Amino acid sequence: MDFFDYWCACRTKSTFLHPNDAIVLEELKLLIDGDFEYELPPGPYFGPLKTASIVLCYANPSVDNGSSKVIRSAELKEVLSKQLDGEQPYPYNIPGWDKWFRPVAKYLYAGDIEAAAKNIAVFNLIPYASVNMDKVQFIANSIPSVWAAQSYLRDVLIPKAKNGKILLIMCRSSQYWGLRSSHGSENIILNNVRSGFAEETKAKVNDWRKKNGLL
Numbered sequence: 266m267d268f269f270d271y272w273c274a275c276r277t278k279s280t281f282l283h284p285n286d287a288i289v290l291e292e293l294k295l296l297i298d299g300d301f302e303y304e305l306p307p308g309p310y311f312g313p314l315k316t317a318s319i320v321l322c323y324a325n326p327s328v329d330n331g332s333s334k335v336i337r338s339a340e341l342k343e344v345l346s347k348q349l350d351g352e353q354p355y356p357y358n359i360p361g362w363d364k365w366f367r368p369v370a371k372y373l374y375a376g377d378i379e380a381a382a383k384n385i386a387v388f389n390l391i392p393y394a395s396v397n398m399d400k401v402q403f404i405a406n407s408i409p410s411v412w413a414a415q416s417y418l419r420d421v422l423i424p425k426a427k428n429g430k431i432l433l434i435m436c437r438s439s440q441y442w443g444l445r446s447s448h449g450s451e452n453i454i455l456n457n458v459r460s461g462f463a464e465e466t467k468a469k470v471n472d473w474r475k476k477n478g479l480l
Contacts, residue, residue, distance in 0.1 A: 317386035
């Protein structure tokens, strides 16, 4: 099944928990002790993953002070649900989301947040938001939707990076993604810092954008 059709099943069935994950997560609930926030739409990716020129790979979405506003708003939840088609700009207008995305735009897209939102996608290994990964990391590779994400990374994104079509940046938890080297490609970057972007990463992104006329 197409990866985006896979996730649109959540919209079709009006659920925030992918049907393939439901049984597994129920069986594992004692291990994660309610760490996932299921009142938020799933976030396997944010931004135009189908067409993005830069893809940032992270562990999973986070729960912050703005999350409660989204949970209470049917309109904002619908905005996030629409992200599942893989064609929407990064939703930086959602409360709290701009605070996270503005530094991304500053360091990787010369501060042009609108252009960044249309050209950068965030790809999450685990689609469900949590406060941290302390418990979640132990069950990450047991979740069916994680297998789907890893397959999309291997079958689609890595080949696209090797062919020079995208810049693929592993930002966090690369060991769970199963990608811990660049596979000999200058378009696969391991951003080995806890948060933000290493100076080397920023320089590589800037050079890549110049080379591809994305200034």
